[in-house]
Amino acid sequence: MHSSTTTPHRSARATRRLLAAAATSAAMIVTLGACSSGGDSGSAEGRGDITIWYSNNENEVTWGKAMVEAWNADNPDEQVKAQEIPAGKSSEEVIGAAITAGNAPCLVFNTAPVAVPQFQKQGGLVDLSSFEDGDSYIEARTGDLSKQYQSEDGKFYQMPWKSNPVMLFYNKDLFAAAGLDPENPALATYDEFLATSRTLVSAGVSQYAINPSATSEFFQSWFDFYPAYAAETNGTLFVEDGEATFNSEEGVAVGEFWKTVYAENLAGKEKYTGDSFADGLAAMASAGPWAVSVYKDVVNWGAVPFPSSAGTDPASAYTFSDAKNVGMFTACKNQATAWDVLKFATSEEQDGQLLELTGQMPLRQDLPAVYPDYFAANPAYEQFGDQASRTVEVPQVNNSVAAWQAFRDTWTKSVIAGEGDVTDAFDAAADKVNELIAKP
């Protein structure tokens, strides 16, 4: 047959042509690759223009623009170009991708502490301690709290910037409607919290007493477990000295407390797409000072610390910081300029502007004493200013996100769904967390 002899030739020719086309394509890839090459590490002495990213939160954008304008006016040779963090599922995902691509900006004013160990492992962060005045500047500004932001090697890969100490917001009108004292709510102990919650729900003023998100994302435990754990333990971190701490008697007490809340339907187990506190679905919420401006004209609110088994004293209560920091990235060519901009953006004046415009607490020691006029004019923020000095942070350990996810998985099963024994579940989770943080 004719075809039987010609097929090998056609096949061979087709293969050769395919290879030729592939070679053409490969040449184009190489050309494109050459065009996009970059990402060389910058220099600690480099000076010149830099790029920064900040959050897309409206108030922070206002602050960021004003800060950049002020810097640029005085530094014509070292201009700052600023933009909001590009959209993505999360800021951390976008920053991680930018590190890998070598096009991260010099500074990101929205770096989550939980992501810092991973960014550091990626080789994406500049060690701020390597600047001559790095450690001294950070320690002088933030005080003892700065230690929580040191990496395991004792260096700073992030500038502690601002915190949102998480407190228990409550709706005074709903409390009054349920016959509770709206000015002095009984919420200091677990027993008081549960009794108050039962009254609220049975009175029918709201479907739930409180409605923290019951979903499985790793960070959700920062708004139910962690503030309560900080209050119960007077400031113990999730991990200390390389070991998980939450399977202690205090940690289990927090778990049992929330398990009761869910078992009695005082909190919802479903995902709610709106703001359950603003919508009146729940009479209490777990939130930081960012919420003050949000709820200002919506809810007649008050705020108290999270409860503990023995009773929480507002003057000494601890909570979760919910901080966002500033990272300097290795792709930055002009790191000396970036360091100066970082110090400018965290100066007393700029911190004051941040406080004024966003209501978020700069991670600066003795906050109420530094800005007495602000707190006098804005009494709603006073307790957050005081609380800001007593916060716990997400520990700076390896595989931090994985560790929190392991804990969240345990929490949703043993506490929210109420399956099994909390002590056993926390012990198993602690073993897993210890294993994860020991991994490089």
Add this chain to the structure above:
Amino acid sequence: MSTPTVSPGSVTPSPAARPAKPGGGGPRRGRRRQLLGRNPLGLVLSAPYLLFVLLVFAYPLVFAFYMSFHDYFFAAPGAVVDRPFVGLANFQEVLSDPAIVRSFGNVGIFLLINVPLTVVLSLVLATALNKIVRARTFLRVSFYVPYVTASVAVVVVWLFLFNSNGLINQILGPLAPDPAWLINPLLAMPTIAIFVTWKQMGFFILLYLAALQNVSDELYEAAATDGAGKIRMFFSITVPGVRPATVLVLLLATVTGANLFTEPYLLTGGGGPNGASSSPVLIMYQRGIEQGEPGIAAAIGVILVIGVLILAFIQRKVAGGDES
């Protein structure tokens, strides 16, 4: 009719072996034509698409295989990092992690519900839409709208429909499940499967509508003359007539179903309750992007690709893909 035949031993001389024509460029031109073909411009024109396929499909797939055998993580350009070869360790970890194994089981449940439901409903609805005259455009658009609507917007509607106080539970009254649909470990995945079926139905109806245009009316007329009823005609003419489209629908529904991510990410808040609605791709995102373990994520992806290929092969054999 005599056709030129060539004996097996005789081989047509290749252009390169032929004597060069005067002024024809000699052996070099011959070699160039052998390599580039008669129309070298065709290679240049096809190169962008080939480049696209190489960059977007082939390279990531090969690289995913590479990552799955290494302790890989994403690093800044120029960073000195160690990514040692770990053999099958990533696969071992994936297969011994109950949460990941469960996610494969979950997606299996999803496919068992979603794929047959998609094929049956879209074929039945397409057949009905093909027959009706009134409101045809309105109905076609109505079925297609969910497909083109952003998942985020549609998910919010379903959250309202299926929560404990939602419309569905109000209609069901005492028959409403407790816990509600999306937080019920037994019902979360079936609910997602129904949601995805509904959302993608418009696209598959469109495929069947196109296929139905190729089924000759004469076949229906002949069957009617022989006394066949509507149901008999559906099973004896319509179903075999759209078999190529059915193979395509099966394949596409399986591939998109195996890549389930958005719904467990948004509808059940990260694969809840307790991982009952987690999917392999959701865990790939968590492990690869959030937790910085792309090696593990790649191993999950490789297993998923192999699983989907096996399913596609079986479907092709069973549904008669060879005839398409």
